[in-house]
Amino acid sequence: MKKIYIILITLSVFSQNVSGQNLLAIPDTLSGTNFSLNIYDTSKVFYSGFTTNTYGVNTNYLGPTLFLNQGDSISIQVNNQLMDTTTIHWHGLHVSAMNDGGPHTTIPPNTVWNPTFKVRDHASTYWYHPHLHMMTNLHASLGAAGLIIVRDSIEGALNLPRRYGIDDFPLVLQSKCFDAGKQIVVDNAYDSVMMVNGTIDAYLPTPAQVVRFRILNASSERVYNIGFQGNLPFYQIGTDGGLLNAPVSLTRLRIAPGERAEIVVDFSGNFGQTINLVSFASELPNAIYGATQPGMGAGQVIPGYTSNNLNGTNFNIMTFNIVGQTTSPVTTIPTTLTTNNPWAIGSANASKTLTFSPVTMGPTAIQGPFLINSTSFDMGVINYSIPFNNIEIWTLNNQSPIAHPFHIHDVQFFITEINGVAPPANMAGRKDVVLVPAGQTVKFTTKFETFCDSMSMYMYHCHMLPHEDDGMMGQFIVTCPANVGINSNVQFEKELLVYPNPANTNIIIKQPSSEMIFEIIVKDYSGKIVIFKDNIHSEEVNLDLLNQSTGIYFVEIKTSKGLIHKKISLAK
Numbered sequence: 256m257k258k259i260y261i262i263l264i265t266l267s268v269f270s271q272n273v274s275g276q277n278l279l280a281i282p283d284t285l286s287g288t289n290f291s292l293n294i295y296d297t298s299k300v301f302y303s304g305f306t307t308n309t310y311g312v313n314t315n316y317l318g319p320t321l322f323l324n325q326g327d328s329i330s331i332q333v334n335n336q337l338m339d340t341t342t343i344h345w346h347g348l349h350v351s352a353m354n355d356g357g358p359h360t361t362i363p364p365n366t367v368w369n370p371t372f373k374v375r376d377h378a379s380t381y382w383y384h385p386h387l388h389m390m391t392n393l394h395a396s397l398g399a400a401g402l403i404i405v406r407d408s409i410e411g412a413l414n415l416p417r418r419y420g421i422d423d424f425p426l427v428l429q430s431k432c433f434d435a436g437k438q439i440v441v442d443n444a445y446d447s448v449m450m451v452n453g454t455i456d457a458y459l460p461t462p463a464q465v466v467r468f469r470i471l472n473a474s475s476e477r478v479y480n481i482g483f484q485g486n487l488p489f490y491q492i493g494t495d496g497g498l499l500n501a502p503v504s505l506t507r508l509r510i511a512p513g514e515r516a517e518i519v520v521d522f523s524g525n526f527g528q529t530i531n532l533v534s535f536a537s538e539l540p541n542a543i544y545g546a547t548q549p550g551m552g553a554g555q556v557i558p559g560y561t562s563n564n565l566n567g568t569n570f571n572i573m574t575f576n577i578v579g580q581t582t583s584p585v586t587t588i589p590t591t592l593t594t595n596n597p598w599a600i601g602s603a604n605a606s607k608t609l610t611f612s613p614v615t616m617g618p619t620a621i622q623g624p625f626l627i628n629s630t631s632f633d634m635g636v637i638n639y640s641i642p643f644n645n646i647e648i649w650t651l652n653n654q655s656p657i658a659h660p661f662h663i664h665d666v667q668f669f670i671t672e673i674n675g676v677a678p679p680a681n682m683a684g685r686k687d688v689v690l691v692p693a694g695q696t697v698k699f700t701t702k703f704e705t706f707c708d709s710m711s712m713y714m715y716h717c718h719m720l721p722h723e724d725d726g727m728m729g730q731f732i733v734t735c736p737a738n739v740g741i742n743s744n745v746q747f748e749k750e751l752l753v754y755p756n757p758a759n760t761n762i763i764i765k766q767p768s769s770e771m772i773f774e775i776i777v778k779d780y781s782g783k784i785v786i787f788k789d790n791i792h793s794e795e796v797n798l799d800l801l802n803q804s805t806g807i808y809f810v811e812i813k814t815s816k817g818l819i820h821k822k823i824s825l826a827k
C-alpha cells in the first residue's frame with residue numbers, strides 16, 4: 256500500500272515538471288483597411304477524443320490578429336453567424352460610442368455590423384471581444400476574442416523586434432474550466448486549465464536573441480504574477496495603450512484581466528535551454544483572485560477555490576525552447592521609447608469618486624455581486640454625462656474585500672496615485688485597465704476628447720467578467736458643446752444639407768454647427784469606401800468627386816445625433 260502511494264506521488268510530481276507538450280498556436284493575421292470577421296458556432300479538440308464547442312472568429316478558437324496603422328480609416332464587417340445575439344467591442348481603441356461595440360450595439364444572428372473609423376491610437380496591443388449584457392463571460396470564454404496590433408511612426412522608428420511570430424509573439428493568457436465532457440463552462444473558481452493562444456501546455460521554439468512578447472490577460476478572473484524560471488530579467492516596454500517612456504527592468508509582472516503588457520527579453524545567453532514562463536501566484540498578496548486567499552480574511556470563501564491547483568501556488572504558463580538565432584536579430588534594447596504626456600492634475604475640470612462594494616457583507620462577499628456607488632448596471636440609466644473635452648480625475652475606492660480590475664471605454668488614462676503613492680514606473684504609461692486592490696484607492700486623470708454623442712453610451716466596469724455580467728458596470732455619455740441646439744434627428748436631418756444631387760464634380764455637406772459631424776464616409780455601389788473624412792471642424796465640407804465614375808454613391812454621416820444616410824448620384 257505504502258509503496259504504491261509513493262509511486263503515485265512521484266508520478267504526479269513528475270507530470271508537473273514536464274511541460275510544453277504542444278506547439279504554441281499563433282493566431283492568423285489580417286491587415287489592410289477592410290476587415291471581415293465571421294463569428295460562428297464551431298468546435299476544437301483541446302483533449303484528444305473530445306470535441307469542445309466553441310465560438311470562433313474566422314477560425315475555431317480566438318480570432319485573427321488585426322494589424323492597424325495609426326491614421327488609417329478602416330471598415331470592419333462583423334458577421335454574426337451564431338445562433339445568439341452578440342456584440343464586438345474594440346477594447347482600448349479610441350472610437351466614437353457608435354463604433355465602440357458595447358452592450359447597446361447588439362448584432363442579432365445572421366446580421367452584419369459595419370463599424371468604420373479612423374485609427375487614432377498609439378502603437379500598442381489591444382483586443383476585441385463580445386460585450387453582450389450578462390453574456391460577456393460566456394461569449395469571450397468560448398473563444399470569440401482576438402488581438403489588435405496598432406503600429407505608428409514612433410514605434411516604427413525604434414529598433415524593436417516586430418516580426419510577428421518570428422521575434423514578436425502574441426501571448427493570450429486564459430485559464431479555463433472544462434466540465435467532464437470537456438466543454439468550456441464559466442463555472443468560476445474551477446478555471447484550472449491554463450492555455451496560451453488556446454494551446455494547453457504550450458511550448459514555443461524561441462530564437463536566442465532579443466524577443467518581444469505581447470501579453471494579454473484574457474482570463475475571466477485570474478490575475479497572473481508573471482516571471483521567468485530562474486528569474487531571468489525582462490523589460491516592460493508598453494502598457495495597455497502605448498509605449499512607456501523607457502523600458503522598465505522587471506523580474507515579475509502582475510497582469511490583471513483585460514490588461515496588456517509588452518515585454519522584451521534577451522535570450523541570447525540561453526541557447527539550448529528550456530525556460531518556463533511562470534505565474535508566481537504564491538507571491539500574490541491575498542485578496543487578489545489567484546492568491547492563496549481570494550479575500551482579505553481567511554473566512555472569505557469562493558466555493559472550489561482552494562482545490563484549484565492554480566491558486567496560491569507557482570505554476571507554469573508555458574515553455575520557451577531556446578533555439579538558434581534568426582537572420583538579422585535585434586541584439587539591443589532601446590534606452591528610451593516615447594514621451595508620454597499625462598494630463599496635469601491642476602488642469603482637471605471635474606473629479607469623480609467611484610466606490611466599489613459587495614452586495615452582501617460577510618464570508619460570501621467576495622463571490623459578488625458588486626456595486627459601483629451602490630448601484631448595479633442598468634441599460635436604461637446614464638450614470639454620468641461628461642462634457643466634451645473634460646479633463647477629469649477619477650478616484651476608484653475599493654471598499655470590497657477583493658481586488659477589481661477597473662476598465663473604462665473611450666479613453667486611455669494615467670494613474671496618478673495608488674493608495675496615496677505614485678505608481679511604479681511600469682504602470683506610468685497609457686492605461687485602460689487598472690487593478691484596484693481591496694481596501695485601496697487608485698486615482699487617474701483622463702480627457703474625454705474627439706467624440707461627443709448625446710445618445711450613445713460608453714461603459715466602465717470591472718473586467719472580472721462574472722463581476723461585469725453581474726452588474727459591476729456603469730455607462731456614460733460625452734455631451735456635445737452647448738451650441739448644438741438641435742433636439743430631434745428629423746429636424747437635424749433637415750438642417751444637414753447634402754447638395755447638389757445629382758452632383759457632377761463635388762458635393763457639399765453643410766451642418767448647423769461645426770461640432771456635430773465626426774466622420775463622413777462615401778461608398779460606391781459595391782460598398783467600397785471612396786471618401787473618408789474626419790476631424791471636421793467647419794460648417795461646410797467639400798467632397799471632391801472629380802475622379803469618381805458616374806453612378807450611385809452612399810453617404811454615411813456620423814454625427815452627434817446619430818448616423819445619417821444620404822444617397823446621391825454622380826452624373827458628368
Ligand code: C2O
Pocket residue numbers: 344346384386513662664714716718
Ligand atoms: Cu474589455 Cu468593456 O471591455
Ligand code: CU
Pocket residue numbers: 625658659660717718719722723727
Ligand atoms: Cu470585480
